[in-house]
Amino acid sequence: MLYHVTVSFGKDKQYQFRFSQAELAESTPEEARRWFDKEFADLQCEASNPMGKVLIIDKILNIARYAGEQRFIDGKSWASLFARYTALALARDTIRVDVEAFNIGY
DSSP states (O other), rough: OEEEEEEETTOOOOEEEEHHHHHTTOOOHHHHHHHHHHHHHHTTOOSSSTTTOOOOHHHHHHHHHHHHHHHHHHHHHHHHHHHHHHHHHOOOSSEEEEEEEEEEEE
């Protein structure tokens, strides 16, 4: 099975990542969640939920927003890790992270 993750910052600003099942098996969903927790704190993201509860989807969207498109242009290893952990955390084979619309689609 192939996993496809698209991170979009608007029209003509899309970054595609593909992973095999074997590539994802090198990490765990728990490892992905820990990475998102750390990045959320390191980037000083703010919770988008007024109640303070932060779901994994909120973390993924906020991290992409706060990290910015430049990380996807320049930081290929960071961007690839972001996409890999997104696939692991959401356990979906096709994911679209739309930063501009602040939405995740499957």
